Amino acid sequence: MTLNVKDMIAAAEAEIVTLDASIASDRHGAKGVRFIDLRDRRELEREGRIPGAFHCPRGMLEFWIDPASPYHKPIFAEDVQFVFYCASGWRSALSAKTAQDMGLKKVSHLGGGFSAWRDAGLPIEDVAAK
Structure with missing residues (x-):
């Protein structure tokens, strides 16, 4: 293997903006x-989410961003600042x-992901199972 996940994350973090929990807050x-x-639905139901966050399963991200995709979601065409997060910051990087x-x-x-947010004592909302 010439490329591993740790290397991929480090390369991504060299080119993106990482926010710590206090700045994200x-x-x-x-x-x-x-x-x-x-995060996947099970993670949301088990741990909750940052209030008001939009759920986009990691496996659908590219399809939801691409305006030519039949799965495109209008949120990704908005002119806003997107703050991605996962459990620990790897998937989000x-x-x-x-x-x-x-x-x-x-x-x-969000560097450190939802875990960093939670550990900083920041607000979390429950996500009911559907």
Whole structure:
């Protein structure tokens, strides 16, 4: 193997903006900022989410961003700052890099992910199972 996940994350983080939990918290709820939760549904139901975050399963990100895709979601055409997060910041680092490569201009990710947010004692909302 010539490339591993650790290397991929480091390469992504060299090209994207990483926000720590306190800075992300300052931006949370601001006009023109959208938090994107990349975790799977089981993680949301088990742990909750950052209030108001939009859920985008990591496996659908590219399809939801691409306006030519039949799965495109209008949220990704908005002129807003996207703050991606996952559980620990690995998936969100790769996702922020992918989103940036796909043309989204204002992209960042939450370093340390939802765990960092939770450990900082920041607000969490429950997500009921459907």
